[in-house]
Every structure is written in C-alpha cells, then in structure tokens.
Amino acid sequence: MSSTEPGALERECEGFCHYLMGRAPDAYVLAKYAEAHRLTTDYSRGSRFDRLLVSFAAWGSFSASLADSYASLFARQGILRRKLVLLLAILESSSPAHGFLDAIEPTPVFLLALQLLGRGILFGIRVLAISLVLLPLQLALGGSPPRGE
Amino acid sequence: MDRIVVVGSGPSGVHFALSVLRKGYDVTMVDVGFPKPAVVAPDSTFRGLKENLDDPVRYFLGEKFEGVVLPQPGREYYGIPPSKNYVFRTPAGFDNVTRGFAPLFGFAQGGIAEVWTGGCYPFNADELSDFPFSYAELGPCYGEVARRIGVCGAADDLARHFPVHDNLLEPLELDGHSAVLLAKYEKKRALIQGEWKCSVGRTRVAVLSRDLGSRKKCTYLGRCLWGCPTGAFYTPSLTLAECREFPNFHYVTGVRASHVRLDANRRVSHVVVAPADGGNPQEIPAERVALAAGALSSSQIYLESMYRHTGEVLKLDGLMDNRQILVPFVNLGLIGQPYNPESYQYHQVGMGIEQGTPKEYVHAQVTTLKTAMLHPIIQNLPCDARLASFVVRHFHAALGIVNINLHDTRRPGNSVTLDVQTAPGRPRLVIEYSPAKGETEVIRRAVRTVRKALGALGCIVPPGMTHVRPMGASVHYAGMLPMSRTAGEHTVSETCESHAVKNLYLVDGATFPFLPAKNITFTLMANAVRVADAAF
Numbered sequence: 001m002s003s004t005e006p007g008a009l010e011r012e013c014e015g016f017c018h019y020l021m022g023r024a025p026d027a028y029v030l031a032k033y034a035e036a037h038r039l040t041t042d043y044s045r046g047s048r049f050d051r052l053l054v055s056f057a058a059w060g061s062f063s064a065s066l067a068d069s070y071a072s073l074f075a076r077q078g079i080l081r082r083k084l085v086l087l088l089a090i091l092e093s094s095s096p097a098h099g100f101l102d103a104i105e106p107t108p109v110f111l112l113a114l115q116l117l118g119r120g121i122l123f124g125i126r127v128l129a130i131s132l133v134l135l136p137l138q139l140a141l142g143g144s145p146p147r148g149e
Numbered sequence: 150m151d152r153i154v155v156v157g158s159g160p161s162g163v164h165f166a167l168s169v170l171r172k173g174y175d176v177t178m179v180d181v182g183f184p185k186p187a188v189v190a191p192d193s194t195f196r197g198l199k200e201n202l203d204d205p206v207r208y209f210l211g212e213k214f215e216g217v218v219l220p221q222p223g224r225e226y227y228g229i230p231p232s233k234n235y236v237f238r239t240p241a242g243f244d245n246v247t248r249g250f251a252p253l254f255g256f257a258q259g260g261i262a263e264v265w266t267g268g269c270y271p272f273n274a275d276e277l278s279d280f281p282f283s284y285a286e287l288g289p290c291y292g293e294v295a296r297r298i299g300v301c302g303a304a305d306d307l308a309r310h311f312p313v314h315d316n317l318l319e320p321l322e323l324d325g326h327s328a329v330l331l332a333k334y335e336k337k338r339a340l341i342q343g344e345w346k347c348s349v350g351r352t353r354v355a356v357l358s359r360d361l362g363s364r365k366k367c368t369y370l371g372r373c374l375w376g377c378p379t380g381a382f383y384t385p386s387l388t389l390a391e392c393r394e395f396p397n398f399h400y401v402t403g404v405r406a407s408h409v410r411l412d413a414n415r416r417v418s419h420v421v422v423a424p425a426d427g428g429n430p431q432e433i434p435a436e437r438v439a440l441a442a443g444a445l446s447s448s449q450i451y452l453e454s455m456y457r458h459t460g461e462v463l464k465l466d467g468l469m470d471n472r473q474i475l476v477p478f479v480n481l482g483l484i485g486q487p488y489n490p491e492s493y494q495y496h497q498v499g500m501g502i503e504q505g506t507p508k509e510y511v512h513a514q515v516t517t518l519k520t521a522m523l524h525p526i527i528q529n530l531p532c533d534a535r536l537a538s539f540v541v542r543h544f545h546a547a548l549g550i551v552n553i554n555l556h557d558t559r560r561p562g563n564s565v566t567l568d569v570q571t572a573p574g575r576p577r578l579v580i581e582y583s584p585a586k587g588e589t590e591v592i593r594r595a596v597r598t599v600r601k602a603l604g605a606l607g608c609i610v611p612p613g614m615t616h617v618r619p620m621g622a623s624v625h626y627a628g629m630l631p632m633s634r635t636a637g638e639h640t641v642s643e644t645c646e647s648h649a650v651k652n653l654y655l656v657d658g659a660t661f662p663f664l665p666a667k668n669i670t671f672t673l674m675a676n677a678v679r680v681a682d683a684a685f
Contacts, residue, residue, distance in 0.1 A: 020535055032206045036214045068533040076528075077220045084534045088524040089217045093209035095200040101523055101542050112543055119536050126533075137513035 009034050012058040016087050019057075019064035021100040025091075032090045043086060046079040047143035051135070053080045069126040070134050150174050151436035153685075154420045156406045157449065158182060158671050159260025161657040161677040162441030163388035164294060165527040168681030177433060178392070181256035181425045182402035183238050185318045185386060191378040195371035195490050195520045208232065209375075211520070220526035221620055228525075229264060232376045236338045240405045240425035242575060246568055250470075251621035252445055254449075255552070256425070258402070259386030260443060261624055261657060266495045267354040267382060267577035268514060268668035271675070275507035281634040281643035283681070284312065290675035290682070292316050298383040298674070298685070299361045302353035309348065310501040311667070318358045320351050321367060326483060326517035326549060330584035330606050331498060332487040337605045347602045352496045352514055355383035356669070371520050373494035402435070407651065408453040416457075416652050420598035437652045437685075441677065444626035446656040448565045449578045451630060451639075451647075451655070456567060456576065458650045464566040465639055467559030467628040468582055469664040473618040474592055476551040476599055477526075479544055479610040488546035490519045500551070502598050511595045512666040513553045518545075529614070551603070553595050554666040559628045560585065582620050592617060625669045627658035645676075646682035656680050 015031040017025040025033070037043050046054075057067035057080050071080045092101045150173060155166050158180040166176050189208060190198060197469040199205045210216035211231030218228055229237065236257040245252070255261025271291045274284045292315030294300075301318035323331065334341065334349040341347050356377075357366045367381040380387060404422035410432065412418045419432040425619050440447040448465055455463050496514035504511060520538060523541050526548070528535040541548075585591075600610050633640040636648040641660050647653040656677045658669055 020538060028206075030195075035215075042219060050228075065533060065535060068535070072533045072537075073531065081220050081528065081534075085219055085524050085528045086214070086217055088527055088534060088538065089210055089214075089522065090206050091525055093199060093206045095205065101538060102490070102545060104487055105486075105544055106487060107543060109485055112485045116540070119539060120532075123532050123536050126360050 008058075009037055012054070012083070012086065015058050015060055015064055016084060017091075018061040018069070020084070021091065028094060029087075029090055029104065032094070033087060036086055036090075043079060043083050047142050049138050050075065050079040052137070053078060053142065054083065066126055066130045067134075069123055070130045072136065073127060074131070074138065150175065152434070153437045153439060154179060154435035155439045155441055156180075156420065157260060157440070157446065157558045157657070158258055158385065158389050159255075159441060159443055159657070159673075160262045160385045162439070162465070162671045163259070163385045163392060164297070164674040165439055165441055165656045165677035165681050166392050166398070167297070167388055168678050169685050170392060170398055170655065172685060173397065173683070174685065175397045175399075176392070176395075177399040177401060179401045179404055179406050179420060179422050179433060180258065181236050181240050181405050182400075183425075184258055184384045184654075185257055186232070186235060188376070188378045189232070193370070193372075193378075195375070198372070198375075216522070218522070218528070220528050229374050232552055233264050233632050241427040243405075244572075245578040245580060247579075247621075249584075249620060250468075251524055251619040252442070252580060252626070253621065253624050254446065256384075256405070258389055259384050261382045262670050263386060265384070265668070265670055266514075267356055269295070269302070269353040269355050270497065270512065270667040271314055272665055272667065272672050273312055273507075274312065276510075276663065276667075279663040280661075281632050283376060284684075287672075287675055287679055288312065288314055289554035290678040291671065293678050294671065294674040297388065298355050299357040300353055300355050300363070300671070301358040303351040305350035306348040307350035307352075307499055307501050310512070311353065312489055316317060317353070321354070321356060321358050321493050321497065322369065323497055324494075324517055324519060325489060326480060326519075327497040327515070329480065330549075330608075333606045341602050341605050345598050345601055348501045349602070349606075350499060350501075350597065352499040353671075354493075354495060354497070354510035354649055356493065357381045357383075359371065360646060365584060367493060369491050369493060371490040371492060371494060374520055404431075406442065408457055409435075409650075411454060411458045411650060414537065415650055417650060419440045435652075437654065439654040439656045439680075440659075441656045443663075444629060445565065445578065445580065447655055447657050447659045448629040449567070449576075451574055451653075451659075452565065452578075454650075456569065459665075462567050463639065464564050464571055465629040466561045466564045467631060468563040468565060468580065469483065469557035469559060469628040469661070469666060470582070470620050471557060471623040471625045471666060472555040472584070472588065472592070472620060474553040474555075474596060474622045475616040475618060476553065476596060476603075476610055477614045478549050478551065478603050478607075478610050480547040480549060480608045482607050483547035485543050486546040489521055489586070491521060494520050496552070500599065503593065508663065508665065509556060510666055511553060511555060511598075513551050513595075513599055515549055515551050517549045549608070551599050553596065553599060554623065555591060556666040557628075557664040558585070566631055584620065625658070625664060627661035627664045627669060628661045630655050631662040632660045633662070645680045646684060654680060
C-alpha cells in the first residue's frame with residue numbers, strides 16, 4: 001500500500017483521527033491531510049521499517065496507539081511521527097477539531113494525577129508489548145534515527 | 150539643506166528619517182522593502198480565525214505547510230508564523246558565509262523588527278559607560294521614541310535595571326498566568342530578591358494601552374504571535390507610513406544598496422543600488438548618507454565601499470549578539486485549569502538578575518504561551534501523541550517559557566569580512582563568531598537562578614527541555630563599527646559619523662560598543678533620534 005494514494009491517505013487520516021481525538025475527521029481535515037502529502041515528500045520518505053510501521057498504525061485506533069507508543073521512543077523522526085504531527089497541526093488549526101486541544105473543564109489536580117498515572121501505565125504496557133515485536137524488526141529492516149541523534 | 154539618503158527602513162532608519170524630515174531635510178530612503186500582505190480578518194479573535202476563515206490551515210500552517218514543526222533534534226519550540234514569512238524573503242543573489250553564527254536577515258518594509266516581540270528596555274548608565282555619551286543625553290530620546298510608538302509598563306522592581314523614561318503608558322491588562330506569577334512574587338519578594346538577587350516585574354512593551362493618534366489601543370484579540378491586525382502593537386512599518394506622508398520624503402523601494410561611491414576626498418557622492426530581483430545597478434546622488442540597514446548589512450555596505458575604493462578587503466572585529474536560553478516551565482497551581490486566549494500574547498512579566506558587575510546583568514522575559522501552536526510541544530514529550538495531547542491540553546494554562554538573555558562584549562575574532570573570490574563583482578559577507586570563554590558556566594548560573602526563582606513562584610522546570618539557542622537567533626547584532634570619542638580605525642564619532650568618511654553616518658547597531666542583556670531595538674530607535682538631533 002502506498003501511503004500517498006488518495007484512498008489510502010483517507011483511511012489513514014481517519015484511523016489517526018480516531019486514535020488522537022476519538023472521532024472521525026471532517027472533509028476539510030481529510031483534504032488538508034492529503035494536500036500536505038501532495039506538496040512535500042516529508043510524509044512519505046523513510047526506511048522500510050518506517051513504511052511498515054505506518055501501514056500497521058493505519059489499521060485502526062488500537063494499532064495506531066501501539067505503533068505510536070513505540071515510535072515515540074524509538075522512531076521519533078520516522079514517517080509515522082511526522083504524519084501524526086502533521087495531523088495534530090491541522091487539527092489544532094481548524095474548526096471544530098481545535099477544541100480537542102484547547103477547551104477543557106477545570107479538573108481537580110488529584111483527579112488529573114490519577115488519570116495521568118493510569119494513562120502512563122497503559123503507555124508503558126503498550127511500549128513493552130509492542131517492543132517485543134517491533135524492536136527486532138527495526139533492527140532487521142533499519143529504522144529512523146533513535147531519539148536524540 | 151543637504152539631501153540625505155537613508156539606507157534601510159528598520160527601526161533605526163525610520164526614526165532617523167522621521168527626525169530629519171521634521172527638520173525639513175529632503176530624504177530619500179532606499180530599501181528592498183518587501184511589503185506586508187493584507188491583514189486577514191482584522192476584527193477576528195484568535196479562536197475566531199479558526200472558526201471563521203475559509204481555509205484556516207493555510208493561514209496557520211502556510212501554503213506549503215511550512216508552519217508544521219516536524220520532529221527534529223534542536224528545533225525551536227515555536228517558529229515564525231507563515232503570516233510573517235515575507236519578512237525573511239531575500240533578494241536575488243543574496244548569500245553569505247557563516248561560522249559559529251546563524252544570522253537572520255529581513256528585507257521587509259520595517260526590517261526584521263516587523264517580527265520583534267516589542268521589548269523596550271532603556272540601557273542604564275552602567276550599560277552606557279562604553280558609549281561616548283551619557284544616559285542624560287539618551288534619556289530624552291527614549292522619551293521621544295516612546296511618545297512616537299507607544300510603550301507601556303510600570304515603575305516596579307525592574308525599574309532598577311531599566312530606567313523610567315517620559316511618556317510611559319500604563320501597563321496592559323495582565324493575562325491570567327502572568328497575574329498569578331506576579332501575585333506570587335509579591336509574597337516571595339524577600340526570598341527571590343534577597344537570596345538570588347532576582348527582581349520580577351512588568352516588562353516594557355511597544356503596544357498601546359490607550360489610543361495614540363490614529364492608532365487604537367490593544368483589544369486583546371490574542372493574535373500577537375500571528376501579527377497584530379489592529380496596529381496596537383508597534384512595528385517600524387508604522388513609522389515608515391508616517392514618513393511617507395511628508396512631501397520631502399522619497400521612498401525608493403525594490404532596490405538593495407551594495408555600496409557607496411567615494412570621491413577623491415573620501416566623501417560619499419552616490420549610493421549604488423541594484424534591483425532586488427536582479428538587474429543593472431544605478432547610482433543615487435547623496436550629500437549625506439545614513440546607513441541603517443541593520444548591523445550586518447550596514448557593515449557589508451561599508452566593507453564593499455572600502456573594497457571598491459581602495460581594493461583592500463577589510464575585516465571588522467567586534468560582532469556581538471545576545472545569547473538566548475529558553476527555559477520551559479509548568480506552573481503547578483494552574484494545572485487542569487482553563488485559560489483565556491484573548492489576552493496579550495508576548496511577555497508581560499520579566500526577570501532581572503544582578504551579577505558580579507552591573508554590565509553582566511541578566512535579563513529574562515516570561516511568555517505564557519496561550520496561542521502558540523501546541524504540536525511542537527506535544528511532539529517533544531517522551532510519550533505517544535494521544536497521551537502527550539492529553540498532558541498538553543490539561544497543562545496548557547500552566548505552561549510558560551522564560552527567554553534568558555546574556556550580555557556580549559566586543560572581542561577580536563568575532564568578525565565580518567568579504568569573500569570577493571567566489572563571485573567576483575558580487576562580494577559575500579563572511580561572518581565568524583565564537584562564544585566567550587566561560588560562557589557555559591554563565592549559562593549554567595543564569596539557568597540555575599531562573600529555576601530557583603520559578604520554584605519560589607510555584608513553577609517547575611521539566612528536566613532536559615532547556616534549550617540554548619544558536620548565536621544569531623536573538624537578532625540583536627551590534628559592534629563592528631563602534632562609536633568612539635577618539636578617531637580610530639573603522640570607528641564612528643559620538644554622532645555616528647564615520648571617522649574615515651566624513652559624510653557617512655551609521656545609525657544602527659553596528660556602532661554599539663557594548664551589548665547589554667536587553668533587546669536593543671528601543672535603544673536603536675532612541676540613538677537614531679539622538680544622532681538626528683545632534684548632527685543634523
């Protein structure tokens with residue numbers, strides 16, 4: 001699957017939107033996501049491992065969360081992270097999606113701390129689980145530079 | 150009266166021009182002068198832009214999505230918004246060589262100060278001790294510039310570091326986060342000042358807290374980072390527009406000055422300019438010339454003028470710039486709270502840290518990040534994007550960033566010269582810079598003090614996120630042709646007239662013999678007014 005084909009991009013964008021904010025993108029977000037891919041190779045250039053990771057993430061929200069958890073530590077500059085950053089930038093720039101980042105109700109700190117702890121633990125579990133599969137694959141296929149390089 | 154040619158429309162050029170125009174001189178300003186695009190939806194708030202523009206992504210991220218900050222080591226936490234890209238457009242054939250320095254050049258109407266953050270900090274007597282004039286001479290010029298542009302602030306604890314001048318407007322309404330920081334400081338003043346010699350107070354900013362002439366006061370649309378749509382925030386293009394109303398002002402735009410032609414008596418006879426998009430040069434006759442193209446470009450014009458007159462390639466030492474360090478922080482008391490983006494967006498709170506000697510003063514500005522893009526922060530967190538979005542969303546009201554500025558001194562080896570070999574007929578500027586010995590320790594000490602002060606204000610600094618910006622990033626360039634009471638090689642007089650070329654004036658930062666840890670733009674404007682008053 002080529003990640004620059006319109007149909008594939010649409011599915012990918014939908015999957016990533018569900019993953020990031022729990023709902024589908026509107027037509028405008030889909031169009032801007034596709035437009036960015038047409039205008040630059042920033043979101044298609046990468047290693048075999050990068051492309052495999054994107055394909056895996058595009059299966060759905062759960063696979064996206066697994067792939068991103070891994071990429072956030074071991075493939076920070078890879079295509080998947082670039083695509084997610086692009087989508088975040090589009091979402092925070094446009095209505096009505098921008099609300100998912102900047103509209104919150106006041107939350108008591110202890111409640112927030114509990115939520116963060118829970119999410120943090122889940123993140124750790126996801127990283128551990130998926131690393132067992134993806135780390136050997138990345139070493140075999142050659143991945144993006146690890147964090148900090 | 151002499152016909153004066155002014156090169157450049159930045160803060161120095163426009164305030165010098167305005168002063169001499171008022172005296173009745175005939176002024177020709179030559180300028181590349183890329184124009185500012187039309188303002189988008191001038192009455193809309195920051196959120197309103199997202200909700201009402203047909204294509205908000207194009208506005209916020211740019212036509213080619215150049216506003217997306219992709220994962221890359223060493224990237225800044227925020228960049229220049231696409232709506233300000235015109236400032237960094239360069240003329241045809243523009244090129245330079247740099248070592249240890251990452252300069253920014255601006256060729257827009259108003260110069261690179263079109264993207265400044267409005268900090269107006271007068272130099273005090275200690276900081277002017279290397280200048281051939283005193284604060285008593287410059288003080289009234291600060292007042293005059295403040296009258297022209299509108300500067301607001303308060304006579305608080307920071308006034309010990311930057312004097313109070315005339316025409317200071319009352320401060321702006323504080324955003325919620327800045328108000329919390331200042332309230333906390335009131336309770337912790339004794340500790341912060343006593344233990345760490347750090348003062349906290351209101352910054353001085355070039356924005357209107359009340360109407361000034363035809364300009365209306367700030368209406369808190371929250372769009373400062375993206376370009377003030379109302380003109381309440383001052384940029385030099387506003388003074389350029391004022392100059393253009395004078396019948397004795399001639400604005401020659403679309404041209405870049407390469408050098409001045411000197412006659413046999415070593416006086417300027419013409420300014421040589423070429424079309425910015427390429428083409429044949431032309432000569433503009435001049436009786437007196439004021440170079441105000443910015444310290445680097447003015448030095449380049451000086452170097453090329455001397456090279457064409459004598460065949461000698463000079464090297465000018467003394468390049469200075471403020472080292473800047475960005476320290477992100479989290480205000481624990483604001484975690485989980487909502488925030489209001491309809492507030493003034495640049496720094497409203499500052500820190501002044503005393504060091505061993507008054508000239509080593511460290512200045513810091515606190516920005517509370519309400520309408521900056523969040524994806525650069527999200528992608529920097531060491532977790533997946535969904536968790537990072539959750540964190541940033543609930544920490545947004547609590548986020549801030551301190552921008553620490555360090556002073557700089559003229560040192561041999563930090564220089565500009567010309568490369569005349571690579572492209573004969575079109576010399577390139579060569580810029581070299583090395584930090585002072587011991588800079589690492591100075592940075593460490595400054596960051597430690599800021600961290601402690603933030604701690605006392607109820608904030609924490611996340612580990613590993615402090616970012617030392619490259620030299621050149623502050624765009625406070627100065628020092629290559631310094632003012633001097635005695636005629637030295639490649640120096641200027643106290644009225645900024647070249648000691649080598651009698652009718653050539655340098656009215657920008659190139660003439661500063663010292664660079665305090667402060668934004669120099671306000672002093673550039675004040676000094677230009679001083680020169681115009683003293684020498685014309």
